Amino acid sequence: MTTSASRQFVSLLLQRVLLGGIVVALWWWGATRVPSFVLPGPEKVGKALLTLWQSDTFVADVSATCRRVLAGFVLATIVGTGLGLVLGASRVLARFFEPVLTVFNTVSSAIWAIFAIIWFGISDATTIFVVFMTAMPLILTNVWEGTKTVDAHYVDLARSFRMSRVHVLRKIYVPTIMPHFFAGARLAFGFGWRVSLVAETIGSSSGIGYRLRQAADLVQTDQVFAWTVLLVGLMLLLEGGLLKPSERWLFRWKPSARQPSTSSVSSSVSSSVSASVSVQA
Amino acid sequence: MSTASVLSAHGIVKRFGAATVLDNIDIAVRRGEVLALVGPSGCGKSTLLNILSGLLAPDDGELAVEGVPAAQVRDWRRIAYMFQEDRLLPWRTVRDNVAFGLEASQLSRADRQRRADDMLELVGLHARGDAWPHELSGGMRSRVALARSLATQPDILLMDEPFSKLDPQTRTQMHEELLRIQAGNGMTVVFVTHDMEEAVVLADRVIRLAARPGRVADVVNLHTLARPRVPTAPVVAEQVRVLRAAA
Numbered sequence: 001m002t003t004s005a006s007r008q009f010v011s012l013l014l015q016r017v018l019l020g021g022i023v024v025a026l027w028w029w030g031a032t033r034v035p036s037f038v039l040p041g042p043e044k045v046g047k048a049l050l051t052l053w054q055s056d057t058f059v060a061d062v063s064a065t066c067r068r069v070l071a072g073f074v075l076a077t078i079v080g081t082g083l084g085l086v087l088g089a090s091r092v093l094a095r096f097f098e099p100v101l102t103v104f105n106t107v108s109s110a111i112w113a114i115f116a117i118i119w120f121g122i123s124d125a126t127t128i129f130v131v132f133m134t135a136m137p138l139i140l141t142n143v144w145e146g147t148k149t150v151d152a153h154y155v156d157l158a159r160s161f162r163m164s165r166v167h168v169l170r171k172i173y174v175p176t177i178m179p180h181f182f183a184g185a186r187l188a189f190g191f192g193w194r195v196s197l198v199a200e201t202i203g204s205s206s207g208i209g210y211r212l213r214q215a216a217d218l219v220q221t222d223q224v225f226a227w228t229v230l231l232v233g234l235m236l237l238l239e240g241g242l243l244k245p246s247e248r249w250l251f252r253w254k255p256s257a258r259q260p261s262t263s264s265v266s267s268s269v270s271s272s273v274s275a276s277v278s279v280q281a
Numbered sequence: 282m283s284t285a286s287v288l289s290a291h292g293i294v295k296r297f298g299a300a301t302v303l304d305n306i307d308i309a310v311r312r313g314e315v316l317a318l319v320g321p322s323g324c325g326k327s328t329l330l331n332i333l334s335g336l337l338a339p340d341d342g343e344l345a346v347e348g349v350p351a352a353q354v355r356d357w358r359r360i361a362y363m364f365q366e367d368r369l370l371p372w373r374t375v376r377d378n379v380a381f382g383l384e385a386s387q388l389s390r391a392d393r394q395r396r397a398d399d400m401l402e403l404v405g406l407h408a409r410g411d412a413w414p415h416e417l418s419g420g421m422r423s424r425v426a427l428a429r430s431l432a433t434q435p436d437i438l439l440m441d442e443p444f445s446k447l448d449p450q451t452r453t454q455m456h457e458e459l460l461r462i463q464a465g466n467g468m469t470v471v472f473v474t475h476d477m478e479e480a481v482v483l484a485d486r487v488i489r490l491a492a493r494p495g496r497v498a499d500v501v502n503l504h505t506l507a508r509p510r511v512p513t514a515p516v517v518a519e520q521v522r523v524l525r526a527a528a
Contacts, residue, residue: 153368159336160362161382161433171384175372253372255415 040222048226057206065207068124069196072131073189079132080139080188081181085173087140088147104137109195117203126203127196134195135188142184146177179251186243193235286348287312287469288333288360288437293342295328295495302328304494306342310437315463315470317484319477321528325495326473327441333471334362334439346437358386361435365442367426369414376401376410379428386433400428403462420451424458431462440472444479453512456482460508477524481517482510489527499527 024042031041040048052058087094112133116126150173158168200209208227215223286309293306302325310316310333318326331337332344335357344351346360361382369378379397388396401407404424414422423444430438444452460483463470474480480487484503491498501524510517 153364153366154370156336157364157368157370157381160334160364161385162357163385167385171381172370175370178372253374253413253415 037219037221040225044222045225045229048220048222049229052223052226052230057211061207061211064124064204065127065196065200065209068127068200068207069131069189069193071124072128072196073135073185073192075128076132076135076139076188076192077185080136080184081143084140084143085147087144094144101137101141104133105141107133109134109191109198113195113199113202116199120203122203122205124204127199127207127209130199130203131192131196135192138188138191139181139184142180142187143177146180147173149180150176182247182250285312286310287346288471289345289348290329290333290339291343291345293329293332293339293344295325295332295337295339301494303332303339304496306495306497308333308488308497310469310471313467313469314485315460315483316472317480317487318471318473318490319475319480319487319524319528320490320495320498321492322475323495324490324492326490329490329495330439330441330471330473334360336362358382358433359436361430361433361438363426363430363438363440363443365445367414367422369422369425369429371414373414374410375406375412375414375417375425378414378425379432382429382433396432397428400432401425403431404428404458419447420454423447423451423455427455427459427462434466435468437469437471440470442473442475445474445476452479457509459483477521477528478512478517481506481520481524482512487524489524 027039028042031039031044036044087097109130112130113126116129120126120129154172154176155168158172163171196207197209197212200207201213204210208231212224212227215221215227288308288310290306290308293303293308294301295303306329308329318329320326328337332339335344335346335351335354346354369375370381373381376394376397379400380393383393383396398407398410401410404427406421406424406428409417409421414425417425426443430440444455447455456479459470470483472483481503486503487501489498489501490496503520506516506520512518512521
């Protein structure tokens with residue numbers, strides 16, 4: 001690393017620490033002025049976090065939520081990519097099914113959650129279904145858009161080497177669609193993660209969402225905050241530890257390593273309710 | 282058409298809608314020659330090249346590769362096609378771009394990489410194998426595209442105005458490069474150009490097409506013109522002038 005780059009890194013790190021400090025200071029100051037069931041202070045939330053960490057159900061709850069989100073997301077990826085490719089390949093089908101997609105994108109996740117309760121009851125399927133219905137249209141739309149950007153020049157190039165359709169799909173279509181897919185998948189994962197909590201609050205007897213509602217019902221505001229802090233931490237870890245690096249590696253061929261906006265995944269749990277209303281991407 | 286010609290077209294007709302683009306074209310490409318197709322825009326020279334490549338079917342007439350009718354030709358990969366644009370895939374390194382055409386063959390990955398490196402060596406870019414296309418200049422990109430076409434070791438190289446987007450100096454370099462490689466492996470080259478100077482510098486024969494409908498106007502033999510041909514040399518300049526006057 002060059003000196004200017006490392007200096008830049010240190011500067012960025014200092015800015016992040018400063019930002020974190022300001023937030024905690026404001027939080028602490030605010031907590032001293034209102035009752036703790038409205039806004040518990042940092043040390044109270046820290047204690048709650050520790051109790052949470054040591055509780056028997058903690059690992060089970062976190063892994064249950066992760067499992068449901070992942071299952072819904074993987075299903076959405078498979079179905080969304082497949083349908084996106086089909087719609088991209090056929091203009092006739094695309095024109096026919098376009099309204100369906102609009103409907104999917106307009107229906108709120110909260111409505112899907114209510115349907116899921118009616119159809120699946122209190123079970124894993126409820127959350128998985130809601131995540132799927134939220135994430136799938138996003139991935140579908142992006143993959144479909146991606147197929148539209150495939151350069152006919154490159155397809156002709158592959159044809160000039162007498163490549164088969166499968167080769168053209170693998171070597172021209174997939175790499176072209178990849179950035180679009182990634183953008184869609186990232187958005188879908190973020191939304192899916194948030195709506196999973198909404199689904200869990202009403203349609204589950206375990207998981208982070210369920211615990212959140214439980215804590216809220218018992219006015220254990222410090223626990224609600226503890227879960228929130230935990231979720232934010234988890235998202236930041238996912239963003240910085242998995243998404244950013246894999247994106248940097250996947251798209252290392254791009255001229256200027258311009259990254260898409262990062263706000264899609266790392267947003268707090270408090271926005272989950274509003275997110276479910278504004279799923280339109 | 283005699284079977285001695287490596288690529289022959291007989292009575293080729295191509296229509297796009299009501300317009301007849303090519304009308305009864307006869308062409309015989311000799312083994313190891315460099316043949317230029319020139320003519321005004323709209324004379325169907327690119328269409329003719331596409332038909333010669335086997336990628337575009339003519340409405341009438343016959344195409345034969347080494348005397349074998351097009352319908353029975355098994356190995357079209359002996360014919361390589363170089364486009365007007367370099368068409369390097371931005372998500373592949375230079376080496377992987379060169380190896381691209383080989384991926385339709387049975388070669389192992391190691392063999393493909395080795396072949397790609399050999400080709401990069403041939404066009405003088407062996408040090409840039411790991412670079413991304415966007416990091417290269419226009420001339421380098423053109424070399425990579427040439428290396429990609431050569432990697433499949435074609436007997437026939439078809440080129441559609443391949444150097445037209447390069448600046449004059451780089452274009453001259455690419456001409457020398459192409460002639461050097463062609464002299465080395467003796468492949469047959471057929472190229473389309475609107476640049477008479479390029480045609481005279483490169484070609485053994487020039488086929489001039491006339492437009493509306495596209496047809497062969499005349500064939501100019503340049504075998505006797507000494508190589509290397511410098512555009513500024515009087516004999517070359519004279520030949521270019523004659524060709525331009527005829528157009």
